[in-house]
Amino acid sequence: MNFSDKEFFPPRRKARPVKVGRLTIGGDAPIVVQSMTKTDTRDVEKTVEQIQQMEAAGCEIVRLAVPDLEAAQVLPEIRKRCPESILVSDIHFQYKFALMALDAGIDKLRINPGNIGEAEKVRTVVRRAQEQKVPIRIGVNAGSLERRLLEKYGYPTPEAMVESALYHICILEDLGFTDTIISLKASNVKLTVAAYRLLAKQVDYPFHLGITEAGTQFSGTVKSCVGMGLLLGEGIGDTIRVSLATDPVEEVRVAYEMLKALELRSRGPVVIACPTCGRLEVDLFKIAGEIEQATAHIKTPLTLAVMGCAVNGPGEAREADLGVAAGRGNGMIYREGKAIRRVKEEEIVSALLEEVERFVADRAAGVNTAPKELAPEPGGRQKPLVTLQ
Protein backbone atom coordinates (compact mmCIF):
# COMPACT_ATOMS: atom_id res chain seq x y z
CA MET A 1 0.00 0.00 0.00
CA ASN A 2 1.43 3.36 -0.99
CA PHE A 3 -0.41 5.49 1.52
CA SER A 4 -0.29 5.27 5.27
CA ASP A 5 -3.30 3.10 6.08
CA LYS A 6 -2.80 3.82 9.78
CA GLU A 7 -4.62 7.11 9.28
CA PHE A 8 -7.68 5.37 7.90
CA PHE A 9 -7.89 2.01 9.65
CA PRO A 10 -7.86 1.49 13.41
CA PRO A 11 -5.20 -0.86 14.76
CA ARG A 12 -6.08 -4.49 15.27
CA ARG A 13 -7.85 -5.26 18.50
CA LYS A 14 -5.45 -6.85 20.98
CA ALA A 15 -6.68 -10.36 21.55
CA ARG A 16 -4.85 -12.84 23.71
CA PRO A 17 -3.12 -15.50 21.60
CA VAL A 18 -4.65 -18.97 21.76
CA LYS A 19 -2.84 -21.99 20.30
CA VAL A 20 -4.79 -24.33 18.06
CA GLY A 21 -2.50 -27.17 17.06
CA ARG A 22 0.56 -25.54 15.50
CA LEU A 23 -1.34 -22.33 14.72
CA THR A 24 -2.00 -19.30 16.87
CA ILE A 25 -5.29 -17.44 16.80
CA GLY A 26 -5.20 -13.89 18.14
CA GLY A 27 -2.20 -11.84 19.22
CA ASP A 28 -0.22 -10.72 16.18
CA ALA A 29 -0.85 -13.96 14.28
CA PRO A 30 -2.23 -13.65 10.76
CA ILE A 31 -6.00 -13.94 10.42
CA VAL A 32 -6.60 -17.69 10.11
CA VAL A 33 -8.86 -19.08 7.37
CA GLN A 34 -11.13 -21.92 8.32
CA SER A 35 -14.12 -23.75 6.98
CA MET A 36 -16.31 -26.75 7.65
CA THR A 37 -16.75 -30.04 5.83
CA LYS A 38 -20.18 -30.67 4.32
CA THR A 39 -19.91 -34.41 3.93
CA ASP A 40 -21.53 -36.86 6.29
CA THR A 41 -18.70 -37.13 8.83
CA ARG A 42 -19.44 -40.83 9.16
CA ASP A 43 -18.35 -41.27 5.53
CA VAL A 44 -14.62 -41.22 6.21
CA GLU A 45 -13.58 -41.50 2.54
CA LYS A 46 -15.61 -38.53 1.41
CA THR A 47 -14.79 -36.48 4.48
CA VAL A 48 -11.03 -37.02 4.13
CA GLU A 49 -11.25 -36.21 0.43
CA GLN A 50 -13.06 -32.96 1.20
CA ILE A 51 -10.56 -32.03 3.93
CA GLN A 52 -7.76 -32.45 1.37
CA GLN A 53 -9.58 -30.31 -1.21
CA MET A 54 -10.19 -27.58 1.36
CA GLU A 55 -6.57 -27.62 2.47
CA ALA A 56 -5.35 -27.48 -1.13
CA ALA A 57 -7.36 -24.25 -1.43
CA GLY A 58 -5.65 -22.88 1.69
CA CYS A 59 -8.01 -23.87 4.50
CA GLU A 60 -5.95 -23.81 7.68
CA ILE A 61 -8.47 -25.19 10.15
CA VAL A 62 -11.15 -27.71 9.24
CA ARG A 63 -14.27 -28.15 11.35
CA LEU A 64 -16.27 -31.36 11.35
CA ALA A 65 -19.81 -31.79 12.61
CA VAL A 66 -20.16 -34.56 15.18
CA PRO A 67 -23.91 -35.05 15.36
CA ASP A 68 -24.05 -38.64 16.60
CA LEU A 69 -22.12 -41.51 18.13
CA GLU A 70 -21.08 -42.95 14.79
CA ALA A 71 -19.58 -39.62 13.74
CA ALA A 72 -17.68 -39.45 17.03
CA GLN A 73 -16.46 -43.03 16.53
CA VAL A 74 -14.86 -42.30 13.14
CA LEU A 75 -12.85 -39.32 14.42
CA PRO A 76 -9.73 -41.44 15.24
CA GLU A 77 -9.71 -42.75 11.66
CA ILE A 78 -10.06 -39.24 10.21
CA ARG A 79 -7.29 -38.08 12.54
CA LYS A 80 -5.09 -40.95 11.36
CA ARG A 81 -5.75 -40.18 7.70
CA CYS A 82 -5.15 -36.43 8.18
CA PRO A 83 -2.26 -36.30 10.65
CA GLU A 84 -1.16 -32.77 9.69
CA SER A 85 -4.64 -31.25 9.50
CA ILE A 86 -5.89 -28.92 12.21
CA LEU A 87 -9.25 -30.37 13.03
CA VAL A 88 -12.12 -29.01 15.09
CA SER A 89 -15.03 -31.06 16.36
CA ASP A 90 -18.35 -29.27 16.37
CA ILE A 91 -20.47 -30.73 19.15
CA HIS A 92 -23.78 -29.76 20.64
CA PHE A 93 -24.90 -30.93 24.07
CA GLN A 94 -23.18 -34.34 24.09
CA TYR A 95 -20.28 -34.27 26.51
CA LYS A 96 -19.38 -37.89 25.66
CA PHE A 97 -18.76 -36.90 22.03
CA ALA A 98 -16.49 -34.13 23.27
CA LEU A 99 -14.49 -36.65 25.30
CA MET A 100 -14.32 -38.99 22.30
CA ALA A 101 -13.08 -36.10 20.13
CA LEU A 102 -10.39 -35.34 22.71
CA ASP A 103 -9.41 -39.01 22.76
CA ALA A 104 -9.14 -38.91 18.97
CA GLY A 105 -6.60 -36.08 19.18
CA ILE A 106 -8.77 -33.28 17.87
CA ASP A 107 -7.16 -29.81 17.92
CA LYS A 108 -10.11 -27.72 19.05
CA LEU A 109 -13.61 -28.20 20.39
CA ARG A 110 -16.55 -26.09 19.36
CA ILE A 111 -18.97 -26.59 22.21
CA ASN A 112 -20.90 -24.27 24.46
CA PRO A 113 -20.21 -25.29 28.07
CA GLY A 114 -23.62 -24.04 29.22
CA ASN A 115 -25.28 -26.58 26.94
CA ILE A 116 -23.37 -29.66 28.11
CA GLY A 117 -25.57 -30.38 31.12
CA GLU A 118 -24.68 -31.11 34.75
CA ALA A 119 -21.72 -29.33 36.28
CA GLU A 120 -19.74 -32.57 36.60
CA LYS A 121 -19.97 -33.21 32.85
CA VAL A 122 -18.79 -29.67 32.11
CA ARG A 123 -15.92 -30.06 34.55
CA THR A 124 -14.86 -33.36 32.98
CA VAL A 125 -14.76 -31.96 29.44
CA VAL A 126 -13.04 -28.73 30.47
CA ARG A 127 -10.44 -30.50 32.60
CA ARG A 128 -9.60 -32.89 29.76
CA ALA A 129 -9.34 -30.04 27.26
CA GLN A 130 -7.08 -28.21 29.69
CA GLU A 131 -4.82 -31.25 30.16
CA GLN A 132 -4.51 -31.74 26.41
CA LYS A 133 -4.11 -27.99 25.74
CA VAL A 134 -7.10 -28.09 23.42
CA PRO A 135 -8.89 -24.76 23.10
CA ILE A 136 -12.65 -24.37 23.11
CA ARG A 137 -14.67 -22.16 20.83
CA ILE A 138 -17.84 -20.80 22.31
CA GLY A 139 -20.18 -20.36 19.36
CA VAL A 140 -23.13 -18.08 20.05
CA ASN A 141 -25.68 -18.23 17.27
CA ALA A 142 -28.59 -15.80 17.09
CA GLY A 143 -30.81 -18.64 15.91
CA SER A 144 -30.23 -20.76 19.00
CA LEU A 145 -30.05 -18.31 21.88
CA GLU A 146 -31.03 -19.56 25.32
CA ARG A 147 -34.75 -19.27 25.99
CA ARG A 148 -34.22 -17.11 29.07
CA LEU A 149 -32.41 -14.54 26.90
CA LEU A 150 -35.14 -14.55 24.27
CA GLU A 151 -37.67 -13.99 27.06
CA LYS A 152 -35.57 -11.18 28.50
CA TYR A 153 -34.80 -9.38 25.22
CA GLY A 154 -37.83 -10.46 23.16
CA TYR A 155 -35.73 -11.41 20.13
CA PRO A 156 -32.03 -11.85 19.30
CA THR A 157 -30.22 -8.58 19.98
CA PRO A 158 -26.50 -7.79 20.19
CA GLU A 159 -26.91 -7.52 23.98
CA ALA A 160 -28.58 -10.93 24.17
CA MET A 161 -25.80 -12.52 22.09
CA VAL A 162 -23.12 -10.91 24.23
CA GLU A 163 -24.88 -11.98 27.44
CA SER A 164 -24.98 -15.53 26.14
CA ALA A 165 -21.26 -15.44 25.31
CA LEU A 166 -20.41 -14.02 28.74
CA TYR A 167 -22.45 -16.74 30.41
CA HIS A 168 -20.43 -19.48 28.67
CA ILE A 169 -17.15 -17.60 29.18
CA CYS A 170 -17.84 -17.38 32.95
CA ILE A 171 -18.42 -21.13 33.16
CA LEU A 172 -15.00 -21.74 31.61
CA GLU A 173 -13.27 -19.05 33.65
CA ASP A 174 -14.72 -20.43 36.88
CA LEU A 175 -12.94 -23.66 35.98
CA GLY A 176 -9.73 -21.79 35.28
CA PHE A 177 -10.01 -22.27 31.50
CA THR A 178 -9.02 -19.37 29.28
CA ASP A 179 -7.94 -20.97 25.98
CA THR A 180 -11.18 -19.73 24.59
CA ILE A 181 -12.20 -18.36 21.20
CA ILE A 182 -15.57 -16.70 20.71
CA SER A 183 -17.96 -16.39 17.80
CA LEU A 184 -21.21 -14.42 17.73
CA LYS A 185 -22.90 -15.35 14.49
CA ALA A 186 -26.18 -14.29 12.95
CA SER A 187 -27.47 -14.34 9.41
CA ASN A 188 -28.18 -10.62 9.80
CA VAL A 189 -25.13 -8.52 9.03
CA LYS A 190 -25.93 -5.58 11.30
CA LEU A 191 -26.78 -7.81 14.25
CA THR A 192 -23.54 -9.75 13.83
CA VAL A 193 -21.40 -6.63 13.52
CA ALA A 194 -23.06 -4.96 16.51
CA ALA A 195 -22.62 -8.06 18.69
CA TYR A 196 -18.90 -8.39 17.94
CA ARG A 197 -18.34 -4.67 18.49
CA LEU A 198 -20.08 -4.88 21.84
CA LEU A 199 -18.18 -7.92 23.08
CA ALA A 200 -14.87 -6.50 21.82
CA LYS A 201 -15.15 -3.85 24.53
CA GLN A 202 -15.58 -6.44 27.26
CA VAL A 203 -13.18 -9.35 26.73
CA ASP A 204 -9.79 -9.98 25.18
CA TYR A 205 -10.47 -13.47 23.81
CA PRO A 206 -9.78 -13.92 20.11
CA PHE A 207 -12.81 -13.77 17.82
CA HIS A 208 -13.84 -16.23 15.15
CA LEU A 209 -15.86 -14.19 12.64
CA GLY A 210 -18.68 -15.38 10.47
CA ILE A 211 -22.04 -14.46 9.04
CA THR A 212 -23.94 -17.66 9.58
CA GLU A 213 -26.28 -19.11 6.97
CA ALA A 214 -25.18 -16.22 4.78
CA GLY A 215 -26.86 -17.60 1.69
CA THR A 216 -26.02 -18.84 -1.77
CA GLN A 217 -22.62 -18.42 -3.36
CA PHE A 218 -23.55 -15.01 -4.78
CA SER A 219 -25.61 -13.41 -2.01
CA GLY A 220 -23.71 -15.14 0.78
CA THR A 221 -20.40 -13.91 -0.57
CA VAL A 222 -21.66 -10.33 -0.59
CA LYS A 223 -23.13 -10.58 2.92
CA SER A 224 -20.04 -12.26 4.32
CA CYS A 225 -17.69 -9.72 2.79
CA VAL A 226 -19.77 -6.77 3.98
CA GLY A 227 -20.16 -8.11 7.53
CA MET A 228 -16.70 -9.48 8.08
CA GLY A 229 -15.14 -6.70 6.01
CA LEU A 230 -16.64 -4.09 8.32
CA LEU A 231 -15.29 -5.86 11.39
CA LEU A 232 -11.88 -6.66 9.96
CA GLY A 233 -11.58 -3.05 8.81
CA GLU A 234 -12.10 -2.05 12.44
CA GLY A 235 -9.38 -4.45 13.54
CA ILE A 236 -11.84 -6.99 14.95
CA GLY A 237 -11.41 -10.66 14.08
CA ASP A 238 -8.69 -13.28 14.40
CA THR A 239 -10.03 -16.16 12.33
CA ILE A 240 -12.78 -16.23 9.71
CA ARG A 241 -15.17 -18.69 8.18
CA VAL A 242 -17.30 -17.81 5.18
CA SER A 243 -20.56 -19.81 5.22
CA LEU A 244 -22.03 -20.41 1.78
CA ALA A 245 -24.59 -22.84 0.43
CA THR A 246 -21.97 -24.37 -1.87
CA ASP A 247 -18.70 -26.31 -1.90
CA PRO A 248 -16.47 -25.39 1.09
CA VAL A 249 -13.58 -24.81 -1.33
CA GLU A 250 -15.50 -21.74 -2.53
CA GLU A 251 -15.81 -20.57 1.08
CA VAL A 252 -12.04 -20.75 1.44
CA ARG A 253 -11.49 -18.88 -1.84
CA VAL A 254 -13.87 -16.10 -0.79
CA ALA A 255 -12.19 -15.87 2.63
CA TYR A 256 -8.79 -15.32 1.01
CA GLU A 257 -10.14 -12.81 -1.49
CA MET A 258 -11.63 -10.86 1.40
CA LEU A 259 -8.36 -10.90 3.35
CA LYS A 260 -6.38 -10.01 0.24
CA ALA A 261 -8.70 -7.10 -0.51
CA LEU A 262 -8.04 -5.77 2.99
CA GLU A 263 -4.33 -6.55 2.64
CA LEU A 264 -4.48 -8.70 5.75
CA ARG A 265 -3.18 -11.85 4.07
CA SER A 266 -1.52 -12.60 0.79
CA ARG A 267 -1.94 -15.84 -1.11
CA GLY A 268 -1.66 -16.30 -4.84
CA PRO A 269 -2.71 -13.80 -7.45
CA VAL A 270 -4.88 -10.77 -6.93
CA VAL A 271 -6.53 -10.48 -10.34
CA ILE A 272 -7.38 -6.96 -11.40
CA ALA A 273 -9.70 -7.08 -14.40
CA CYS A 274 -11.41 -4.16 -16.07
CA PRO A 275 -15.20 -4.37 -16.18
CA THR A 276 -15.05 -3.70 -19.96
CA CYS A 277 -17.01 -1.06 -21.82
CA GLY A 278 -17.75 0.05 -25.35
CA ARG A 279 -14.02 0.53 -26.04
CA LEU A 280 -13.28 -3.17 -25.58
CA GLU A 281 -11.92 -4.97 -28.63
CA VAL A 282 -10.98 -8.40 -27.25
CA ASP A 283 -12.95 -11.12 -25.43
CA LEU A 284 -11.84 -9.95 -22.00
CA PHE A 285 -14.30 -11.98 -19.92
CA LYS A 286 -12.93 -15.16 -21.47
CA ILE A 287 -9.29 -14.08 -21.11
CA ALA A 288 -9.71 -12.96 -17.47
CA GLY A 289 -11.69 -16.10 -16.57
CA GLU A 290 -9.11 -18.43 -18.11
CA ILE A 291 -6.25 -16.64 -16.39
CA GLU A 292 -7.99 -16.65 -13.02
CA GLN A 293 -8.73 -20.37 -13.31
CA ALA A 294 -5.26 -21.30 -14.53
CA THR A 295 -3.55 -19.43 -11.70
CA ALA A 296 -5.87 -20.49 -8.86
CA HIS A 297 -3.33 -23.05 -7.57
CA ILE A 298 -0.49 -20.53 -7.28
CA LYS A 299 0.47 -19.55 -3.74
CA THR A 300 3.07 -16.87 -4.55
CA PRO A 301 1.49 -13.45 -4.00
CA LEU A 302 1.31 -11.38 -7.17
CA THR A 303 -0.95 -8.81 -8.76
CA LEU A 304 -2.22 -9.64 -12.22
CA ALA A 305 -3.99 -6.99 -14.29
CA VAL A 306 -6.13 -7.96 -17.26
CA MET A 307 -7.23 -4.79 -19.01
CA GLY A 308 -9.33 -4.33 -22.10
CA CYS A 309 -7.90 -1.29 -23.89
CA ALA A 310 -5.27 1.42 -24.03
CA VAL A 311 -7.20 3.95 -21.96
CA ASN A 312 -6.68 2.61 -18.44
CA GLY A 313 -4.99 -0.61 -19.48
CA PRO A 314 -1.31 0.32 -19.65
CA GLY A 315 -1.48 2.25 -16.36
CA GLU A 316 -3.03 -0.62 -14.41
CA ALA A 317 -0.89 -3.22 -16.16
CA ARG A 318 2.29 -1.30 -15.30
CA GLU A 319 1.25 -0.97 -11.64
CA ALA A 320 0.70 -4.73 -11.31
CA ASP A 321 3.42 -7.37 -11.03
CA LEU A 322 2.18 -8.73 -14.35
CA GLY A 323 -0.47 -7.45 -16.68
CA VAL A 324 -1.85 -7.20 -20.12
CA ALA A 325 -3.37 -4.20 -21.83
CA ALA A 326 -5.35 -5.52 -24.75
CA GLY A 327 -6.67 -3.78 -27.82
CA ARG A 328 -7.57 -4.43 -31.47
CA GLY A 329 -6.68 -8.10 -31.48
CA ASN A 330 -3.40 -7.56 -29.61
CA GLY A 331 -2.09 -7.51 -26.09
CA MET A 332 0.89 -5.76 -24.56
CA ILE A 333 2.29 -7.79 -21.68
CA TYR A 334 3.83 -5.92 -18.76
CA ARG A 335 6.05 -7.12 -15.97
CA GLU A 336 6.88 -4.97 -12.95
CA GLY A 337 6.26 -1.73 -14.76
CA LYS A 338 7.85 -2.63 -18.09
CA ALA A 339 6.18 -3.43 -21.41
CA ILE A 340 7.93 -6.66 -22.35
CA ARG A 341 5.97 -8.44 -25.10
CA ARG A 342 3.39 -7.67 -27.72
CA VAL A 343 1.27 -10.72 -28.59
CA LYS A 344 -1.79 -11.54 -30.65
CA GLU A 345 -5.16 -11.80 -28.86
CA GLU A 346 -5.22 -15.59 -29.13
CA GLU A 347 -1.79 -15.76 -27.46
CA ILE A 348 -2.61 -13.45 -24.52
CA VAL A 349 -3.56 -16.22 -22.09
CA SER A 350 -0.64 -18.50 -22.87
CA ALA A 351 1.86 -15.62 -22.92
CA LEU A 352 0.65 -14.22 -19.62
CA LEU A 353 0.70 -17.68 -18.03
CA GLU A 354 4.26 -18.16 -19.25
CA GLU A 355 5.20 -14.89 -17.60
CA VAL A 356 3.39 -15.91 -14.41
CA GLU A 357 5.41 -19.11 -14.33
CA ARG A 358 8.65 -17.18 -14.86
CA PHE A 359 7.71 -14.64 -12.18
CA VAL A 360 6.86 -17.37 -9.63
CA ALA A 361 10.11 -19.23 -10.37
CA ASP A 362 12.07 -15.98 -10.02
CA ARG A 363 10.46 -15.20 -6.69
CA ALA A 364 11.22 -18.73 -5.45
CA ALA A 365 14.87 -18.42 -6.56
CA GLY A 366 15.20 -14.84 -5.31
CA VAL A 367 16.24 -13.59 -8.78
CA ASN A 368 14.64 -11.48 -11.47
CA THR A 369 14.82 -12.56 -15.10
CA ALA A 370 12.39 -9.97 -16.39
CA PRO A 371 13.16 -9.23 -20.03
CA LYS A 372 14.08 -5.69 -20.91
CA GLU A 373 11.42 -3.16 -21.77
CA LEU A 374 10.52 -3.18 -25.46
CA ALA A 375 12.27 -0.39 -27.29
CA PRO A 376 10.02 2.65 -27.49
CA GLU A 377 8.52 3.50 -30.84
CA PRO A 378 9.98 6.53 -32.61
CA GLY A 379 8.64 9.53 -30.76
CA GLY A 380 9.78 8.27 -27.38
CA ARG A 381 6.71 6.30 -26.27
CA GLN A 382 5.48 2.76 -26.60
CA LYS A 383 3.19 2.64 -29.56
CA PRO A 384 -0.35 2.56 -28.22
CA LEU A 385 -2.30 -0.55 -28.95
CA VAL A 386 -5.26 1.41 -30.18
CA THR A 387 -5.42 4.87 -31.51
CA LEU A 388 -7.96 6.89 -29.61
CA GLN A 389 -10.03 9.15 -31.79
Ligand code: SF4
Ligand atom coordinates in the same frame (compact mmCIF):
# COMPACT_ATOMS: atom_id res chain seq x y z
S1 SF4 B 1 -9.75 -0.60 -19.58
FE1 SF4 B 1 -10.65 0.10 -21.48
S2 SF4 B 1 -12.14 -1.48 -22.02
FE2 SF4 B 1 -11.68 -1.76 -19.88
S3 SF4 B 1 -13.29 -0.59 -18.85
FE3 SF4 B 1 -11.48 0.73 -19.00
S4 SF4 B 1 -11.85 1.91 -20.85
FE4 SF4 B 1 -13.26 0.14 -20.94
